[in-house]
Amino acid sequence: KATRKATRKATRKATRDVMRDVTGWALLADAMAGSAVTVADLRANGLRDGGLRADALWAVKELLSTIWPVMVANVSQTGEVLRVCLGDAHEGVQANAGGMLCELVDQLENKSERNAFAPLIAGLCSALQTLANSSDSKHLNAVLQSMEGTGNSIDFFKDAVASSLMPLLSTVAKSHKQDDSRRLALEVIASFVEGKPKAVSKIPGFIQSAVEICVQFMMELDDDVEGWAGEDDDDAEEEDMFSNGKEVLDRISGSMHKAEKFPQVMEVLKPAIAALLDRKSTRLNSSHPRYL
Secondary structure: OHHHHHHHHHHHHHHHHHOOOHHHHHHHHHHHOOOOOOOOOOOOOOOOOHHHHHHHHHHHHHOHHHHHHHHHHOHHHHHHHHHHHHOOOOHHHHHHHHHHHHHHHHHOOOHHHHHOOHHHHHHHHHHHHHHHOOOOOHHHHHHHHHOOOOHHHHHHHHHHHHHHHHHHHHHHHHHOOOHHHHHHHHHHHHHHHHHOHHHHHOOOOHHHHHHHHHHHHHHOOOOOHHHHHHOOOOOOOOOHHHHHHHHHHHHHHHHHHHOOOHHHHHHHHHHHHHHHHHHHHHHOOOOOOOOO
16 A cells, blocks of 8 residues: 555656646656556656556646646647547546546637547547446546536537437436436536536437436335334435435526526426325325425
């Protein structure tokens, strides 16, 4: 552990040292793409070890707010590094490349600069799928946190939302084995609605899927009916998935209302509310008022 910590520290310091100009970025880019090298001198070598490549990407990602002009100045090199790293066999490399792409796009106010990285969206989606199938959800969660939409990133992803991104996010939100990953996927979806409600209302099926996921969360109540019904209302805690689904649905509804698009929500919500109330009523044989 001590050796690993020292290596990570050295990698981050070396990364900062070479990120002073375009030439430095090109050298680091060669290293991260796995040209062939050692960590001791990024200028002379390359990063064969996946963990060290992940560390280098992490360090660059942490510096994005100040170094993004350098990366954009050498867009072909930056794009190639991200392309290679998104397809890397190491999950940490994939995750940090995904996070780096999302955070880089957030920094770019110029649409043409963002569009230069659009070919990488397919690689991001592929990496996201791989991480969603991993036994460890930490890398998936890191990418999902980076994907929470801003005006820049929503514009960047909008052409791929219906065909690639939303199906992936919906699958994770509906059926991933880890609840925290499911909540993060729903949060990404909600952030897109809050960031650009009019734009996402034009994406076929987006609002319907978002509302349906919220309702699914709200349907996931404890099956221990007797224990649930026996709790005092003042002492009982709202179930995590129910409360999260309800909170996100409130936010989506509020954003769509402000954009004068709330009828889209109601079209999906009417039958969903009826099903939700029926399920809750059935669970307690209509004898308990909680959640009704």
